[in-house]
Amino acid sequence: MSSESNNSKSAGMRPGGVAAAGPSAAISYPKAQEPMGLNRLFSLSYPVKSGIARVALLALAVGFEYLSRNCDKLKKEISTWEEGRVFALSVLSKGPSVVLRKENGAIRYIGGNLKDSEIVFYFKNIDSALMLFAGLIGAHTASAQHRTIVHGDIGIAMEVLRAMNIAQSYLYPGIVLKKTFKRAPKLSFSEQVLKAKLMLALLPGIAAAAKK
Amino acid sequence: MKSDFYEFFCPVKVISGKQALSNLPHEMDQLNVKRALVVTDKGVAGAGLISYVQDAFQGSFCEIGHIFDETPPDSSNMVVNQVAELFRQKNCDCFVAVGGGSCIDTAKGANIVVTEQTDDLMKFRGAERLKKAMKPLLVVPTTAGTGSEVTLVAVISNVQAGVKMAFTSDRLYPNVAILDPKMTMTMPPKITAATGMDALTHAIEAYYCLQKNPISDSLAITAIKLAMGNLVKCVENGKDESARLAMANSSLIAGMAFSNSMVGVVHALAHATGGVCHVPHGVANAILLPFGMENNLAKKACEIGELAPYLCGREIQGDDRAKAGAAIQAVRNLNKKLNQLSGLPNRLRDAGVTEDKLEAIAKVAVNDGALIYNPEEVTFEEALEILRRAF
Ligand SMILES: NC(=O)c1ccc[n+]([C@@H]2O[C@H](COP(=O)([O-])OP(=O)(O)OC[C@H]3O[C@@H](n4cnc5c(N)ncnc54)[C@H](O)[C@@H]3O)[C@@H](O)[C@H]2O)c1
Ligand SMILES: [Fe+2]
Numbered sequence: 063m064s065s066e067s068n069n070s071k072s073a074g075m076r077p078g079g080v081a082a083a084g085p086s087a088a089i090s091y092p093k094a095q096e097p098m099g100l101n102r103l104f105s106l107s108y109p110v111k112s113g114i115a116r117v118a119l120l121a122l123a124v125g126f127e128y129l130s131r132n133c134d135k136l137k138k139e140i141s142t143w144e145e146g147r148v149f150a151l152s153v154l155s156k157g158p159s160v161v162l163r164k165e166n167g168a169i170r171y172i173g174g175n176l177k178d179s180e181i182v183f184y185f186k187n188i189d190s191a192l193m194l195f196a197g198l199i200g201a202h203t204a205s206a207q208h209r210t211i212v213h214g215d216i217g218i219a220m221e222v223l224r225a226m227n228i229a230q231s232y233l234y235p236g237i238v239l240k241k242t243f244k245r246a247p248k249l250s251f252s253e254q255v256l257k258a259k260l261m262l263a264l265l266p267g268i269a270a271a272a273k274k
Numbered sequence: 275m276k277s278d279f280y281e282f283f284c285p286v287k288v289i290s291g292k293q294a295l296s297n298l299p300h301e302m303d304q305l306n307v308k309r310a311l312v313v314t315d316k317g318v319a320g321a322g323l324i325s326y327v328q329d330a331f332q333g334s335f336c337e338i339g340h341i342f343d344e345t346p347p348d349s350s351n352m353v354v355n356q357v358a359e360l361f362r363q364k365n366c367d368c369f370v371a372v373g374g375g376s377c378i379d380t381a382k383g384a385n386i387v388v389t390e391q392t393d394d395l396m397k398f399r400g401a402e403r404l405k406k407a408m409k410p411l412l413v414v415p416t417t418a419g420t421g422s423e424v425t426l427v428a429v430i431s432n433v434q435a436g437v438k439m440a441f442t443s444d445r446l447y448p449n450v451a452i453l454d455p456k457m458t459m460t461m462p463p464k465i466t467a468a469t470g471m472d473a474l475t476h477a478i479e480a481y482y483c484l485q486k487n488p489i490s491d492s493l494a495i496t497a498i499k500l501a502m503g504n505l506v507k508c509v510e511n512g513k514d515e516s517a518r519l520a521m522a523n524s525s526l527i528a529g530m531a532f533s534n535s536m537v538g539v540v541h542a543l544a545h546a547t548g549g550v551c552h553v554p555h556g557v558a559n560a561i562l563l564p565f566g567m568e569n570n571l572a573k574k575a576c577e578i579g580e581l582a583p584y585l586c587g588r589e590i591q592g593d594d595r596a597k598a599g600a601a602i603q604a605v606r607n608l609n610k611k612l613n614q615l616s617g618l619p620n621r622l623r624d625a626g627v628t629e630d631k632l633e634a635i636a637k638v639a640v641n642d643g644a645l646i647y648n649p650e651e652v653t654f655e656e657a658l659e660i661l662r663r664a665f
Pocket of ligand 2: 420476
């Protein structure tokens with residue numbers, strides 16, 4: 063205790079712990095710790111993070127399109143939706159967006175203009191979006207932690223969320239699903255095959271979607 | 275007490291105690307408003323409570339611009355639009371809600387319509403989409419249940435669709451909440467029991483749902499202690515002033531807790547039961563609460579078990595499961611007691627729900643936003659199963 067107070071005196075500290083101004087006040091503060099593992103994502107520059115978020119959103123959009131034509135579970139989930147339903151995911155304030163519409167019974171990616179969206183899921187900032195895309199948190203945790211907000215009818219948003227969960231179950235590895243879903247989905251053999259086919263279709267799909 | 279990340283907000287000034295209502299004009303003055311639109315309902319007005327409010331204005335420069343006493347149970351989007359129109363016509367500058375959740379939420383909804391200068395509340399459905407500063411809202415609750423006087427939520431019926439809509443925004447918090455025991459003393463025993471169980475449900479769900487945090491945890495426990503110590507007393511003797519004030523506080527504190535940790539499957543099912551079969555919110559919650567707690571046992575036995583001493587009034591021996599089981603049994607015992615004292619229904623069939631409606635309720639429930647915050651996943655089939663057990 064006494065040595066601490068001596069130190070603070072010699073470092074020009076006031077009793078409250080605030081460094082006094084003047085040349086004798088040079089204190090060496092410990093450096094902020096370098097982020098480790100996936101946390102490095104968050105120390106990237108904004109344009110890089112925004113680019114990653116855009117690719118992740120496009121992957122979700124492409125996955126949605128593909129699965130709405132090929133996955134029975136998703137087909138059933140969206141069968142009760144009205145034709146023309148438009149929903150979107152967007153990163154506030156200047157981040158990327160993807161807008162999807164139900165057309166001819168399937169989901170179609172229609173670009174990034176939010177104007178006609180009935181439901182928009184907003185990420186409050188780019189880091190919150192990356193946490194979800196990197197599989198660090200699930201959609202319900204993002205909601206519970208106020209990292210996302212919904213504009214539009216909550217009932218419709220719940221329907222879209224269920225569909226989005228189905229799409230995500232084909233986009234993430236099982237280990238991530240175990241961590242991020244309330245109840246991790248179990249894919250049958252034929253669903254695993256569908257997942258593999260989706261993975262093959264993903265890259266060209268993202269490249270095509272990026273041109274829209 | 276796991277809380278990796280949380281937000282907590284409650285900007286409401288609380289005034290609680292005997293004759294607290296007399297402070298209403300002073301609080302209006304502090305908010306720089308003078309002319310109130312009082313939003314109430316026929317039951318509250320019929321109980322003579324609006325005359326207390328009128329008395330409170332005597333000797334002040336503030337006045338009542340108009341009294342709207344046509345609020346229906348669970349409010350409605352149409353009535354909200356109508357109240358907003360009255361606010362403009364009568365040149366009012368603030369809302370004073372005097373009533374239960376139905377009146378408070380009507381005032382919140384009308385405030386959205388007035389502030390956003392729209393003609394239709396429905397355009398503002400969703401979360402966190404209100405940006406403009408709202409008109410001041412002062413609340414005098416006359417039930418002890420919803421806690422709406424300190425929450426960011428307005429629950430309003432969409433009459434055409436038969437669903438209850440939730441609007442949430444930090445802007446929806448009232449400015450002032452006034453708890454005066456004389457305002458709840460006229461509540462009949464059955465409404466006292468039902469609304470009290472709503473408060474208890476808020477506290478219990480807040481304690482184990484996904485947004486729980488250290489602040490909401492302490493509020494939830496205080497609310498549970500107050501409810502367990504006073505709800506039965508209020509039902510047995512409605513004139514017990516100190517029990518009434520304690521229940522008003524329990525409801526308010528539970529409201530602060532759940533506004534920041536949200537509620538789960540019990541509320542999702544209760545909202546749907548209210549929307550489809552018009553069962554009063556508190557009645558539906560009371561019936562469904564033990565079943566909702568059971569639904570979360572696999573994931574939240576520890577948290578539910580932590581509530582056992584407060585719900586049972588004594589320490590419970592054993593592991594988490596044993597403690598959680600005792601907590602759930604304590605809720606069932608309380609329901610039984612309230613049934614004996616006031617006729618509060620203990621099964622959905624006794625609350626006017628018919629078996630053929632259960633599927634429709636489950637269908638609405640899985641689209642209720644509260645389900646997001648329930649720790650356990652709940653599918654349509656599981657929601658239906660809970661309803662069948664509660665039937
Ligand atoms: N906004 C929120 O945070 C929130 C939270 C929970 C519930 N709610 C909503 O609130 C509504 C229910 O509110 P509630 O349970 O307070 O009931 P309520 O407002 O519908 O009132 C129930 C009945 O009690 C009567 N009453 C109220 N106070 C009385 C008194 N002191 N003396 C005599 N009669 C009295 C009313 O006239 C009415 O007939 C539901 O729509 C529910 O969804 C909102
Ligand atoms: Fe409630």
